[in-house]
Amino acid sequence: MNRKLILVIIFCFFDIFQMISHEKTVLSNVEKYKQFGLVWGLLKYHHSEVSKGNYNWDEIFVENVDKLEGVQTQTNLDSFLLNFVVSVEESKIKTDTNMDNVFTKNFDYKWIEQYSGNKELYIKLKKLENNTSIGSYYTSKSGIPTFENEKGFKAFDYKIKSHRLLELFSFWNVIQYYYVNKYLMDKNWFSQLEYFVDDFSNAKTNLEYELAKTKLIVSLNDSHSYYFAKPVSDSLLKFKPPFEIKIVNDTLVITGILNKLGKKDDLKLGDLIVEVNGMDIKSFQKQKIGAKFSSSNDSYLKKWANRWLMRNTKDSIKVKIKRENYITTKYIHLYKTFTDKDYSSLPFFQIEKEWQLIDDNIGYINLKTISKEDITKAFEAFSNTNGIIIDLRNYPKNISGDDITKYTYPDREEFIKVLSPLGNRPSLASFSKPSISIIIDPFKSGGKNSKYYNKKIVLLVDHTTQSKAEYIGMAIQASPTCITVGENTAGSVMNIAIFKLPDGTEFRFTTMGAFYPDGTGVQRKGLKIDHYVKETTSNFTEDQYILKGIELIKK
Incomplete structure (x- = not known):
């Protein structure tokens, strides 16, 4: 048999196999939510009518996410997404593909290529990708984005999955389209989406929901993005030590102390804490503080480590302490409140005048x-x-x-x-x-x-x-x-x-x-x-x- 004919037959068979697989493979909920959230976000910021605020776009998200339960295969989902796109008024398209003299490191629309098999859906999404005929309801047209029309969702309830997913995709899409420092994140923003979807869709308690939100904000690697919800702080910071610390290199130094409570555990000013819970200070800080506070770099983490690092969920914590030639490992007491007012601190050099x-x-x-x-x-x-x-x-x-x-x-x-x-x-x-x-x-x-x-x-x-x-x-x-x-x-x-x-x-x-x-x-x-x-x-x-x-x- 002619070699070229054999290759044609093989490729045809492969295409047929892919088509059958596309039609019959049952999609996971995470994948369905992810694809719908991407298309919803594209329309929010690229569609001429949606971007003018002509639709209650949050309400529409919640209504449609619930309908995804009946969607099983990618072919079904393609049809669902197409119907969703055409359910809003036809977008006015003004295309600009010129990339000269613009910063493109955050430009990421490769995900649209997965719909190339559905020509009608693919063409509509590709047109939106480069559409510049967009309104400014969800952000300003100036060089400084503002979001005054983001008012929150009435009757939001974290116990409802569609509400939690709305929270995620509202956050994820504004960062996708309007965070100019996105390219500097430790992890690619798009590559993390499935993990975020899994966290938000499966959060059963308020703490799990707030931890999912914390993880989302931490991933920005932006020292401006402080967020520390009460359920998270209550779960981590219930008990505090009777002393203050300062991080010097990879060591904690006791710089201030409540004398009576410190004496109870034989703690003194200037004591060096070199391990906490069996971990060196750098590793402990990364685990406890780095995972809960968004920071542009490790240096900035010191701000929160000095304040929160020694707090704990239990009333004691294991430390290794060094004092001159003396090293000991022991549990020290932590407290919810202090009645001891007898406080001492190290004598720091200070210039008082401005x-x-x-x-x-x-x-x-x-x-x-x-x-x-x-x-x-x-x-x-x-x-x-x-x-x-x-x-x-x-x-x-x-x-x-x-x-x-x-x-x-x-x-x-x-x-x-x-x-x-x-x-x-x-x-x-x-x-x-x-x-x-x-x-x-x-x-x-x-x-x-x-x-x-x-x-x-x-x-x-x-x-x-x-x-x-x-x-x-x-x-x-x-x-x-x-x-x-x-x-x-x-x-x-x-x-x-x-x-x-x-x-x-x-x-x-x-x-x-x-x-x-x-x-x-x-x-x-x-x-x-x-x-x-x-x-x-x-x-x-x-x-x-x-x-x-x-x-x-x-x-």
Whole structure:
């Protein structure tokens, strides 16, 4: 027999086999929910009529999810999805496939290809993929997404599966189409969808439901996305230790203690906890804190670890403690409340004033609460100093970057590039500037100043430097004499969006991407660091950040 004819017969047989399999294989509920949620989300953000808010799209989701129980095979599901798509008014299509000068790393519509066997459904979905004739009911058309029309779902009940799935797909789709930092997640967003569907569809209790939601938010890897529901906190943080801790490298140091309760377990200030429940501190932190708090990087986890790491569901916890040459493993008591008021803490070095001279002729400015007027006074007083240390291990309350850079720049300078989502092209973004740039460019700072401060400026940052603080930090870093000292910052720089989920929960995420003018990204990484501070368990009570700043200025 002719070889080509044999190959044709084989391929035909294979196609027939696939078609039969397509028609007869019974789909899992997870797969049905997943495919329907994808199509529902595509229409929400791409369909000209749905995106105008002309339909109660949440109600329609709940009604149709319940109908999926009667759908068995992929062929049946294709028909169901086609009927769903054509049940809404025909979409006005204005196609734009031009990808020049746009950011495409979040563009992901490959899932539509699975419907290529159903020509009518496939064509309709493909047209929506590139449709730009869309409304702004569910998000704005500006470069900063807003979601004012997400009001929640009336009579939401976590006990109802369709309501839980609505919660999931409302969250999943807004991230799919409007989270410009999606490409930076540890795990591919699409690849996690089946696990999320399984968690939400099978959640039997309020705790299981809240844990599924927590896992969803944690997966964003965004330090702006804090969420810690009461059922979760109650399940993890019932009992607390009679002491405070600080993470120094991979060790917990007892920095403050209620003396009577501490004495009960022979605990002292300065004791080093090197293991908890048989795990090293790094592993324990990852298991307990990293799985419950969304964070752009490990440095930011310290914020929550210092506060929650030693809390427990039981009234005791197993620790390994090191004190000089003495090491012991034991259970220590934890408490719901404390009556002991006899408190002691380690003597930390601290500068009380917002600005002052330190170490002979070095200026120090703390940006946390300083006013614009005091910044002016400080730079006037520091004009002849050997250098200035600017402390940004905080969140400035009263100032902007311009209040600093007008003294530290010789000319107006670009300090940041910003990636913004395109309002009429979901999943795409660009580095274009906002309309206000016609009047003044918000991504530039400083001004012409022949008398700018040209001695060394040392900027201090750590894991508490976040959001507005990081934005101000980027502006200060563009000063020609700036050196940055510290540890990785929180890695969540720009504006936040607030999205109300169907159950009424408001969650936040970073709406834009921040980059240095040279193209280096800041989201997740944090600010560029010139000199990392190495704290040890023997030197951390003295401010190693300030000491390093003094050393660099004196060099």
